Amino acid sequence: MTTPILERLRPDSDTRTTLRRWAVPTAAAAALLGAAVTYRFGRTPVLPTLLAFTVMGCILATLDTALHRLPDSVTLPGTLVVAVLLTYPAAEHPGAALRAAACAGAMIALYWTTYLLGTAGRGDVKASAAVGLATGWFGWTTAVAAFVLAWLLLGFTASALLAARRAGLSSRVSMGAAMYGGAVLAILMAGPPS
Structure with missing residues (x-):
C-alpha cells in the first residue's frame, strides 16, 4: 500500500506515453541547451545544477505542451x-545560495498570484x-528577467x-515551456553570482 505522497510521485500513463513519444526531440533539446550552458559557464561548481535544471525544463516543457500540465512526478523530484x-x-557562495532560496520563495509568490x-x-x-x-543564484535581476521573459x-x-x-x-497555451525557456535565456545572459 502506498501513501498519497508516494502515489503523486509515480508517473501516470499519459506522462510515460508522452515522454516515450517525444524522447528524441526532448533529449536533443536538453543536449543542445546543456551544451550552451556548459559553453557559457564552463567547469564551475554550479554547472551540475544548471544542467539538471535544463534537463528538467526540457522534460516539463514537453509534458506541458503535450498534456497542459506539469506533473508532480517530475516537478517535485526535479x-x-x-x-x-x-x-x-x-x-x-553562501550569499548566492540564500538569495536563490529567497528568489524561489518570491517566484512561488508571483506564480501563486497569477494562479489566483x-x-x-x-x-x-x-x-x-x-x-x-536556478535563476536566483545569479541575482535578483536574473530572476526578474526570467519572469518577464517567460511572459x-x-x-x-x-x-x-x-x-x-x-x-x-x-x-490554453502552455506556460511551462515559456517559464523554462525564459529561465534558460536569463541564465545564459547572466554574469557570475554577485
Missing part, C-alpha cells in the same frame, strides 16, 4: 535535485520553485498560434 545540487556551490488571477496553473506554481532557485515568450507563442489559426482566443 526541484529537490536542483536544491540539493546547489548545496555544493553554496559552500563557496487564472492565468497560470498549480503546476506552474510548483515548477516556479526550481526556476527561482514575453508566452505572448509570442500565443500570438503565433493565433496568427497560424492553430488556437483561438479562449485556447
Whole structure:
C-alpha cells in the first residue's frame, strides 16, 4: 500500500506515453541547451545544477505542451535535485545560495498570484520553485528577467498560434515551456553570482 505522497510521485500513463513519444526531440533539446550552458559557464561548481535544471525544463516543457500540465512526478523530484545540487556551490557562495532560496520563495509568490488571477496553473506554481532557485543564484535581476521573459515568450507563442489559426482566443497555451525557456535565456545572459 502506498501513501498519497508516494502515489503523486509515480508517473501516470499519459506522462510515460508522452515522454516515450517525444524522447528524441526532448533529449536533443536538453543536449543542445546543456551544451550552451556548459559553453557559457564552463567547469564551475554550479554547472551540475544548471544542467539538471535544463534537463528538467526540457522534460516539463514537453509534458506541458503535450498534456497542459506539469506533473508532480517530475516537478517535485526535479526541484529537490536542483536544491540539493546547489548545496555544493553554496559552500563557496553562501550569499548566492540564500538569495536563490529567497528568489524561489518570491517566484512561488508571483506564480501563486497569477494562479489566483487564472492565468497560470498549480503546476506552474510548483515548477516556479526550481526556476527561482536556478535563476536566483545569479541575482535578483536574473530572476526578474526570467519572469518577464517567460511572459514575453508566452505572448509570442500565443500570438503565433493565433496568427497560424492553430488556437483561438479562449485556447490554453502552455506556460511551462515559456517559464523554462525564459529561465534558460536569463541564465545564459547572466554574469557570475554577485
